[in-house]
Amino acid sequence: MMNFWGFSIAEARVIDYDKNDKSLAEMLAEEMPTTRLCIGCGGCSATCTAGNLTEFNIRKLQMLLKRGETKDLRDQLHKCMLCGKCLLVCPRGVDTRKMILFLFRQLSEQDHNS
Amino acid sequence: MYYDPFVLPFTLGLNILLIYLIIKYARWIRTFSTEDRQTIRRNIFTLKTWKAGKEVFLESLVHHKIFRINPFLGYMHLCFGLGWFLLIVIGKIESLVYHTSIFNPPYFAIFFRYFHPAKETFPGSNVFAFFMDLILLMILSGLLLAWLKRLYSKALGLKRTTRHRPFDLLILTVLWLIFPLRFLAESFTSGLRGGGSFLTHTAGDFFNSFLPIEQLSYPAWWAYSSALGLFFLLLPFSRYMHIPTEIVYIFLKNWEVRQGKHFSGISQFQLYSCSRCGICIDRCQLGSSLGMTDTQPVYFLKKLRHGKEHSILVDNCLMCGRCEAACPVDLRLNALRLTQRQEDIRITKSTYEYIRPAAAKTTAKVAYFAGCMGHLTPGVIRSMQSIFHKAGVDYTFIDEGGSICCGRPMMLSGNHHTAAIIQEKNKASLEASGAELLVTSCPICYKTFKEDYRLDMQVLHHTEYLDILLREGALHPHCSDITTVFHNPCELGRGCQVYTAPEHILQTISHRIATAYEGKDALCCGGSLANLHISPQQRLQLAEDALNAYAAYRPDVLVTACPLCKKTFSQPGSSLPVQDIAELVDGQC
Numbered sequence: 001m002m003n004f005w006g007f008s009i010a011e012a013r014v015i016d017y018d019k020n021d022k023s024l025a026e027m028l029a030e031e032m033p034t035t036r037l038c039i040g041c042g043g044c045s046a047t048c049t050a051g052n053l054t055e056f057n058i059r060k061l062q063m064l065l066k067r068g069e070t071k072d073l074r075d076q077l078h079k080c081m082l083c084g085k086c087l088l089v090c091p092r093g094v095d096t097r098k099m100i101l102f103l104f105r106q107l108s109e110q111d112h113n114s
Numbered sequence: 115m116y117y118d119p120f121v122l123p124f125t126l127g128l129n130i131l132l133i134y135l136i137i138k139y140a141r142w143i144r145t146f147s148t149e150d151r152q153t154i155r156r157n158i159f160t161l162k163t164w165k166a167g168k169e170v171f172l173e174s175l176v177h178h179k180i181f182r183i184n185p186f187l188g189y190m191h192l193c194f195g196l197g198w199f200l201l202i203v204i205g206k207i208e209s210l211v212y213h214t215s216i217f218n219p220p221y222f223a224i225f226f227r228y229f230h231p232a233k234e235t236f237p238g239s240n241v242f243a244f245f246m247d248l249i250l251l252m253i254l255s256g257l258l259l260a261w262l263k264r265l266y267s268k269a270l271g272l273k274r275t276t277r278h279r280p281f282d283l284l285i286l287t288v289l290w291l292i293f294p295l296r297f298l299a300e301s302f303t304s305g306l307r308g309g310g311s312f313l314t315h316t317a318g319d320f321f322n323s324f325l326p327i328e329q330l331s332y333p334a335w336w337a338y339s340s341a342l343g344l345f346f347l348l349l350p351f352s353r354y355m356h357i358p359t360e361i362v363y364i365f366l367k368n369w370e371v372r373q374g375k376h377f378s379g380i381s382q383f384q385l386y387s388c389s390r391c392g393i394c395i396d397r398c399q400l401g402s403s404l405g406m407t408d409t410q411p412v413y414f415l416k417k418l419r420h421g422k423e424h425s426i427l428v429d430n431c432l433m434c435g436r437c438e439a440a441c442p443v444d445l446r447l448n449a450l451r452l453t454q455r456q457e458d459i460r461i462t463k464s465t466y467e468y469i470r471p472a473a474a475k476t477t478a479k480v481a482y483f484a485g486c487m488g489h490l491t492p493g494v495i496r497s498m499q500s501i502f503h504k505a506g507v508d509y510t511f512i513d514e515g516g517s518i519c520c521g522r523p524m525m526l527s528g529n530h531h532t533a534a535i536i537q538e539k540n541k542a543s544l545e546a547s548g549a550e551l552l553v554t555s556c557p558i559c560y561k562t563f564k565e566d567y568r569l570d571m572q573v574l575h576h577t578e579y580l581d582i583l584l585r586e587g588a589l590h591p592h593c594s595d596i597t598t599v600f601h602n603p604c605e606l607g608r609g610c611q612v613y614t615a616p617e618h619i620l621q622t623i624s625h626r627i628a629t630a631y632e633g634k635d636a637l638c639c640g641g642s643l644a645n646l647h648i649s650p651q652q653r654l655q656l657a658e659d660a661l662n663a664y665a666a667y668r669p670d671v672l673v674t675a676c677p678l679c680k681k682t683f684s685q686p687g688s689s690l691p692v693q694d695i696a697e698l699v700d701g702q703c
């Protein structure tokens with residue numbers, strides 16, 4: 001990258017949703033139908049025990065997952081302490097805690113297989 | 115020498131069974147940890163062994179706990195347990211009095227009527243005969259009830275009775291045949307040669323009037339012996355394995371061998387001690403509210419024992435402890451289920467680095483900890499602060515700026531390793547306060563603080579603390595005719611045995627209505643984090659049903675002592691107000 005004027009130009013970040021791997025999201029929607037009910041209100045993130053202490057946003061992770069972007073999920077999910085508060089505040093009845101456990105199990109299975 | 119080939123099935127069966135049991139138990143005991151062995155060694159020559167003996171008598175023979183559930187059901191179990199035991203013991207004494215040698219073979223006492231020439235009397239022979247008949251009658255009456263239970267379980271106080279495998283039904287039939295066969299064999303012999311007493315003698319004469327008992331008597335003894343032998347051979351593979359195993363388990367339990375986090379030798383003993391009595395079935399709200407009738411301990415333990423698929427059952431339990439509180443064998447059902455939950459979270463050292471010790475050292479002796487759930491019910495926190503103020507207590511609020519999780523929810527998901535790391539972090543910040551007494555509002559925190567944290571300060575739940583304040587006169591309640599019903603949270607009541615403190619508080623500050631759900635019988639609100647299977651909608655159903663059960667007593671307020679319970683009960687949108695006990699105390703003082 002040319003750095004002639006002391007500035008650099010960020011590499012173009014293109015997210016091609018059509019090419020993303022949505023298999024995990026599809027599996028989740030299949031196994032846990034309540035996760036389809038999320039309206040992205042952010043109630044879960046607002047009350048989140050971990051989210052109040054560090055960079056961790058469970059609403060955002062859900063959204064990214066649905067788009068097939070699972071990198072953040074891998075990096076962040078284990079910060080959750082499974083306290084269950086998100087489950088208690090969700091106005092839509094999304095089974096967030098069970099969803100997180102399900103994702104833990106899936107991720108550790110994927111790690112195991114690779 | 116008293117011998118006849120018909121004793122062979124019995125003798126063979128008994129010996130094979132004994133050898134099998136000794137090998138099996140020895141293998142389980144060999145897997146005990148060093149600490150467990152030390153505990154056993156420390157306790158074996160103490161009163162605890164005596165206590166265990168007493169418990170074996172009361173539980174395995176008299177079955178006194180089952181009497182509490184239903185007298186008929188208790189009597190049925192007593193007939194089989196105590197009845198059979200007495201038949202063996204009195205039979206043995208009878209045979210000793212007659213024969214006087216301790217070393218007469220076991221079968222001699224069992225088949226005494228066959229070997230003993232009836233005309234030959236010995237000291238007390240009539241009394242013995244009378245008692246043996248009486249006991250046999252008692253067992254036969256129990257058998258009648260058992261038949262009844264199969265046909266119509268409600269008559270014996272059980273809504274549902276356990277569903278059994280075909281194999282279990284086979285051995286059940288064999289067991290049910292044993293005593294009628296003994297009755298027939300003894301009656302035929304008595305009709306033929308005399309002897310016996312009011313039951314067998316009368317029956318013998320009666321049978322003699324229309325049956326060729328001369329041809330029937332000897333085969334009847336064969337049949338009786340074969341039924342016994344077959345029962346002994348089938349026993350290890352059936353639920354009746356609980357008969358010998360429960361006795362060993364009661365001793366191990368009294369010697370304080372504990373069910374740890376992992377499946378171990380003591381878990382094996384528990385697994386095989388379940389008698390499949392089915393008492394846990396009716397206690398479970400997953401069954402009564404959600405119609406889930408396959409997840410109760412009786413079925414879970416059965417699947418586990420027979421190596422059948424049970425992954426959903428492992429997750430599908432509120433760990434409310436209602437079944438455990440009623441289990442007549444006193445199995446550690448929650449801990450057993452937890453051993454089957456897998457560690458599936460892999461974390462690294464840096465994962466929880468974001469948690470920093472928060473509390474700073476203060477001079478206050480009392481530290482208040484709301485818990486992460488506690489922050490969902492700010493009203494409770496405000497009440498506690500106001501109460502501290504009213505009582506003039508100098509305190510520090512450890513997690514005022516928000517708290518991390520206590521780690522118990524993580525533990526309940528089976529991830530003990532991860533939970534331990536969270537707990538370490540939390541412990542550091544609790545102890546950094548330097549307080550002497552820790553008061554928490556959350557029963558979930560309370561349980562793990564007491565059981566796992568090993569804190570160097572005293573821990574109380576706010577219920578206990580408020581009770582102390584009231585008793586010491588630090589708070590001044592005004593008279594009130596408000597009526598209350600108490601919902602004891604699972605983790606506080608059955609989990610930490612806190613029963614009297616809330617009762618006393620409510621009696622002092624309100625008109626407490628007693629319900630069918632007192633103490634160990636409290637319901638679960640449905641919010642339990644231990645259930646990893648049910649959906650939020652199903653939780654709502656559980657909460658609604660529990661609320662309705664309490665609302666039937668028409669209290670002004672439903673009082674609880676857990677932020678999770680309060681939050682869960684507030685969801686179904688019922689008209690019954692729900693308050694935490696701290697809020698009530700604050701309002702009344």
Ligand code: SF4
Pocket residue numbers: 037038039040041042043044045059089090091092093094096
């Ligand atoms: S609280 Fe519920 S609906 Fe709102 S963002 Fe979280 S999961 Fe979605």
Ligand code: SF4
Pocket residue numbers: 044047048049050051058079080081082083084085086087096097100
């Ligand atoms: S369970 Fe996890 S995501 Fe939900 S509030 Fe607790 S820490 Fe946050």
Ligand code: SF4
Pocket residue numbers: 387388389390391392393394395411412415440441442443444445447
């Ligand atoms: S777990 Fe306990 S209550 Fe349930 S069937 Fe077994 S012995 Fe009976």
Ligand code: SF4
Pocket residue numbers: 397398399400409410411430431432433434435436437438448
């Ligand atoms: S602990 Fe509660 S939910 Fe679990 S099986 Fe027992 S009664 Fe049912």
